[in-house]
Amino acid sequence: MNIKKFFLIVILFALQSANAQMVSRETYLKEFEKRAAFVTSIYDTAQSVGYYQAAVRYARGKDLATADKMLIELLRDPRGDMFWMIPAIGTYLHGKDNMSPEARAAMRNAWKTYAPYRGDTENHWCMYHASLFLAAEQWPNLPGSEWYNGKSSEENLRDAKEYLIHWMNISTTIGQGEFDSPDYFPEYAMPMILLSQYAKDPEMRTRGTMMTDYIFADFAVEHLDGQYIGGFSRIYQPAVYKPLLSGASAFAYLYFGTGEPTNSGWTVLPALSNYRLPEIIYSIALDRSKTYIHQERKRVRNVIRFGTEKNPPVYKYSYITKDYGIGSLQGGILQPIQQHTWGVRYTYGRPYTTIFGLHPYWSGTEVGMFFPEEVKTLIADVVASKGTYNNPDKWTGGSPFERTFQHKNTLIVLYDIAPGTTTEHIDGFFPRNLEERIVEPSGWIACKAGDVYIGWYPLQEYEWKEESDVSINTLNDIGRPQLERVKETGNWRLRSHKPQNGYVIEVRSKDEIGSFAQFQAALNAHTPAATLQPGSVSVQYTTLGGDKMDFAFPEKRTLNGNAIDLSKTKLFEGPFINAEVGSEKMTMTYKNKKLVLDFKAVKIIE
Amino acid sequence: MIDQYETFGHHRNVARSLLILISLLAVVVIIPATLLSQESTVYVSVLSTKLFVVGAANPETGVFYKKTTDDTVWQHTGPKNIRDFGIAVHTPSRGQLICIAAGNGLHKTTDGGKTWKMTTGWQITEVSSVVIDKDDPHLIFCTTPYGVFKTLDGGATWVECNNGIKQLFTSSILMDHSNSSTLYCSTEDGVYRSEDRGNSWKRTGLTVGGVRVVVQHPKDSNTLFAGTDNNGIYVTHNGGKYWEKCAAGLDHSTFYAIVFDPNNPQILYAGGYVTGVYKSTDGGQSWKRINDGLTNLNIHSLAVDPTNSNRVYAGTLWSGVFRSLDGGASWHSAGLTGSQVWTITVQPF
Numbered sequence: 001m002n003i004k005k006f007f008l009i010v011i012l013f014a015l016q017s018a019n020a021q022m023v024s025r026e027t028y029l030k031e032f033e034k035r036a037a038f039v040t041s042i043y044d045t046a047q048s049v050g051y052y053q054a055a056v057r058y059a060r061g062k063d064l065a066t067a068d069k070m071l072i073e074l075l076r077d078p079r080g081d082m083f084w085m086i087p088a089i090g091t092y093l094h095g096k097d098n099m100s101p102e103a104r105a106a107m108r109n110a111w112k113t114y115a116p117y118r119g120d121t122e123n124h125w126c127m128y129h130a131s132l133f134l135a136a137e138q139w140p141n142l143p144g145s146e147w148y149n150g151k152s153s154e155e156n157l158r159d160a161k162e163y164l165i166h167w168m169n170i171s172t173t174i175g176q177g178e179f180d181s182p183d184y185f186p187e188y189a190m191p192m193i194l195l196s197q198y199a200k201d202p203e204m205r206t207r208g209t210m211m212t213d214y215i216f217a218d219f220a221v222e223h224l225d226g227q228y229i230g231g232f233s234r235i236y237q238p239a240v241y242k243p244l245l246s247g248a249s250a251f252a253y254l255y256f257g258t259g260e261p262t263n264s265g266w267t268v269l270p271a272l273s274n275y276r277l278p279e280i281i282y283s284i285a286l287d288r289s290k291t292y293i294h295q296e297r298k299r300v301r302n303v304i305r306f307g308t309e310k311n312p313p314v315y316k317y318s319y320i321t322k323d324y325g326i327g328s329l330q331g332g333i334l335q336p337i338q339q340h341t342w343g344v345r346y347t348y349g350r351p352y353t354t355i356f357g358l359h360p361y362w363s364g365t366e367v368g369m370f371f372p373e374e375v376k377t378l379i380a381d382v383v384a385s386k387g388t389y390n391n392p393d394k395w396t397g398g399s400p401f402e403r404t405f406q407h408k409n410t411l412i413v414l415y416d417i418a419p420g421t422t423t424e425h426i427d428g429f430f431p432r433n434l435e436e437r438i439v440e441p442s443g444w445i446a447c448k449a450g451d452v453y454i455g456w457y458p459l460q461e462y463e464w465k466e467e468s469d470v471s472i473n474t475l476n477d478i479g480r481p482q483l484e485r486v487k488e489t490g491n492w493r494l495r496s497h498k499p500q501n502g503y504v505i506e507v508r509s510k511d512e513i514g515s516f517a518q519f520q521a522a523l524n525a526h527t528p529a530a531t532l533q534p535g536s537v538s539v540q541y542t543t544l545g546g547d548k549m550d551f552a553f554p555e556k557r558t559l560n561g562n563a564i565d566l567s568k569t570k571l572f573e574g575p576f577i578n579a580e581v582g583s584e585k586m587t588m589t590y591k592n593k594k595l596v597l598d599f600k601a602v603k604i605i606e
Numbered sequence: 607m608i609d610q611y612e613t614f615g616h617h618r619n620v621a622r623s624l625l626i627l628i629s630l631l632a633v634v635v636i637i638p639a640t641l642l643s644q645e646s647t648v649y650v651s652v653l654s655t656k657l658f659v660v661g662a663a664n665p666e667t668g669v670f671y672k673k674t675t676d677d678t679v680w681q682h683t684g685p686k687n688i689r690d691f692g693i694a695v696h697t698p699s700r701g702q703l704i705c706i707a708a709g710n711g712l713h714k715t716t717d718g719g720k721t722w723k724m725t726t727g728w729q730i731t732e733v734s735s736v737v738i739d740k741d742d743p744h745l746i747f748c749t750t751p752y753g754v755f756k757t758l759d760g761g762a763t764w765v766e767c768n769n770g771i772k773q774l775f776t777s778s779i780l781m782d783h784s785n786s787s788t789l790y791c792s793t794e795d796g797v798y799r800s801e802d803r804g805n806s807w808k809r810t811g812l813t814v815g816g817v818r819v820v821v822q823h824p825k826d827s828n829t830l831f832a833g834t835d836n837n838g839i840y841v842t843h844n845g846g847k848y849w850e851k852c853a854a855g856l857d858h859s860t861f862y863a864i865v866f867d868p869n870n871p872q873i874l875y876a877g878g879y880v881t882g883v884y885k886s887t888d889g890g891q892s893w894k895r896i897n898d899g900l901t902n903l904n905i906h907s908l909a910v911d912p913t914n915s916n917r918v919y920a921g922t923l924w925s926g927v928f929r930s931l932d933g934g935a936s937w938h939s940a941g942l943t944g945s946q947v948w949t950i951t952v953q954p955f
Contacts, residue, residue, distance in 0.1 A: 080662070115685035115686060115688055116687075117687050118710040119709075120731075129728065149710070150723030159727045159728055160728075162727065163727075163728035304752070304775050373653070374862065374879070377904065377923055384656070
């Protein structure tokens with residue numbers, strides 16, 4: 001790192017610290033501009049050929065000959081489907097006024113000759129249709145012979161608009177399908193930000209802005225120190241144990257001023273755009289002066305077989321303080337492959353700022369629920385891009401044999417694993433930088449991460465395993481380089497081989513309970529009672545806060561004698577963001593401010 | 607005495623006899639030989655290759671075709687890289703009308719592949735199979751994970767037609783060759799039959815899960831075979847009312863492809879997950895594996911050349927196409943190595 005870059009990062013860190021405090025709109029906007037300049041700073045001089053390198057040059061009116069040369073070269077053989085469409089149309093929209101006629105012609109020709117795959121999931125479809133909509137607006141009145149799919153500009157425009165409105169409707173009535181994904185946040189933010197700035201259709205421009213606000217608000221309310229908090233639909237390794245590596249954290253840096261400075265490519269087009277986050281959203285993201293509970297309802301992405309409901313509900317519960325957040329989904333298969341059912345994340349000890357657990361499950365049935373290819377060979381198909389899917393040591397994924405019950409900062413997780421399942425063990429991730437990881441005589445594992453204390457009570461015997469490195473050059477079963485590192489040296493894995501299993505998690509901060517010793521003493525005074533037989537797995541537990549939780553696998557949850565009915569969960573419910581199921585309306589409140597996104601009326605009401 | 611004329615006549619008679627003999631030989635040998643060498647076209651849909659990842663710089667996939675007499679060169683037609691599951695070639699138009707069932711939707715050409723149009727919108731996605739009415743090329747059905755769709759106007763408009771189907775995930779659709787109002791589709795809870803062009807469906811007597819394919823006897827429209835995931839092969843001889851499980855000789859349970867020899871319906875081929883190719887020569891009563899030379903036993907598609915029953919094609923998962931010139935007795939790689947060949951069809955032109 002050169003000295004100039006070092007000082008720039010130091011200054012940006014200082015700015016971030018300032019950002020943690022509430023700032024005026026004017027100050028926020030000035031700081032945003034500085035961060036946007038940092039995000040794009042390496043792209044306008046980089047000589048490597050890429051869309052973002054060209055886009056930044058065009059947008060800055062700098063070194064246009066190089067930008068043209070790059071773009072023409074890139075468009076000679078476009079690849080990447082919707083991951084090409086977004087940077088391609090983004091580069092065009094940000095740069096067309098500075099583009100040479102040859103570069104513009106090359107771009108037009110690419111949309112005629114290159115047929116991108118539309119994809120098979122929500123983020124693919126969102127990027128595909130938003131890009132196609134914007135492209136069709138840019139080149140109107142062209143016949144089908146001028147487009148890769150044989151449809152006219154008007155047909156493409158109509159089809160893309162229909163999909164986008166459908167996606168917005170379903171997301172604002174029963175929830176997003178690929179919800180709260182730290183790694184797929186950019187795939188929604190980028191197309192919506194482009195629509196917000198460049199859609200010529202006023203309705204779609206407004207909708208683009210509203211949906212950008214919507215997904216940022218969804219993130220903001222579960223944001224802590226640059227991290228997404230809670231259960232997630234999709235997350236990759238290593239972001240699952242190094243949270244700031246996710247794409248969402250790059251957006252947190254740019255828009256909230258949190259996390260760590262990054263030149264992530266995901267944020268280049270947004271950094272060039274004129275979209276600015278409403279004050280209320282970054283206020284919600286940054287103000288952690290009060291602890292709060294936030295609940296959400298999302299939906300499972302399209303279940304195409306082996307199920308009775310196309311989009312079953314997902315219930316999400318998060319407890320967020322200034323020092324940590326603990327959040328969970330109800331458990332079960334809610335997303336294929338990369339689900340993160342629960343986790344604790346905190347502000348201490350980057351990069352390993354998390355503790356979580358899972359049953360590392362995989363099956364043809366799971367992926368067959370969501371993908372149309374043959375069940376028998378789907379696992380091999382999936383492993384081609386998600387290298388850890390069938391790895392018994394993986395750190396992501398949901399399981400049909402896992403359920404949770406969370407109340408405030410206490411979480412119970414139970415497992416009743418059927419014999420013959422691909423793995424019959426459960427794992428817990430304990431980062432290497434914990435200050436303490438003490439096994440108490442009571443059975444509690446008491447952990448200290450700065451001013452955050454985490455207690456983990458295993459219901460069955462277990463073993464510790466120290467993680468060791470696996471070469472990043474490892475090839476998977478079909479000879480493709482592993483895209484993800486499976487393990488990292490020094491972190492600790494709690495593994496228990498009992499199929500009827502579970503644990504209780506308690507999290508407290510110094511502010512909440514006092515010293516670590518006091519936390520240990522509190523844990524030792526509260527031990528759960530469990531029944532762990534096949535078909536009969538349950539726990540009775542009185543929390544450190546004195547609440548009585550009874551949980552019987554899979555769905556019987558009782559709090560202080562009252563049955564919990566998850567089906568009553570609203571789309572959003574908490575102190576900052578609220579929305580009723582089916583409403584198409586999100587209401588944000590922060591102190592004396594209010595912002596309503598009314599998708600029925602297509603209006604933003606302040 | 608035999609005069610010259612007579613001699614000539616005699617010679618003429620000999621010549622006539624020879625001519626008749628030659629003609630007979632021609633009928634018996636030469637014409638079939640001509641038939642045997644008649645050119646046809648084999649079309650395959652390549653779903654993906656080993657290295658396929660959405661958004662990556664993937665190898666070319668989609669529809670490939672070549673003349674059956676050409677051993678090596680596959681030509682590509684249609685969009686590349688859109689996840690082609692199925693293909694339907696309209697025989698009466700001699701391949702001018704082709705439909706592709708793909709991840710992006712239903713794509714169609716009416717000029718033999720010079721130009722293509724995606725006929726469906728965002729609602730119809732991951733199309734798994736397609737069938738065109740041979741007599742009315744505007745009537746097209748396709749299957750998707752979200753059920754069956756049809757168009758009456760060649761793709762200008764599509765309607766969902768799932769009335770009666772409980773599990774919408776449909777893998778394939780078959781139009782009765784003797785009555786285009788009758789259709790069969792394979793679903794996750796059995797085989798369904800429609801007698802009104804898809805307006806309504808009733809489940810047939812086959813109610814097992816994971817039905818992947820249904821094929822019809824070339825002459826007896828009431829005889830059908832169904833291949834399933836995990837449940838083997840079933841046959842019906844009464845249009846689906848009752849089905850029997852085929853057992854003799856079948857040691858596997860997952861079958862993605864079944865095909866009749868169009869020239870001899872007593873002969874069938876079947877293949878699926880790690881099965882290699884099975885052959886029956888008694889109308890499906892008994893089966894025998896014929897895998898000599900087949901280096902990949904995951905078979906997803908099969909086709910018999912109607913101009914030469916000995917020429918059989920097998921599409922594999924990840925090893926491209928294999929071809930046999932001796933009715934399956936031996937197999938040789940026929941290219942597209944590394945591909946998942948989801949569908950094969952051979953057309954007599």
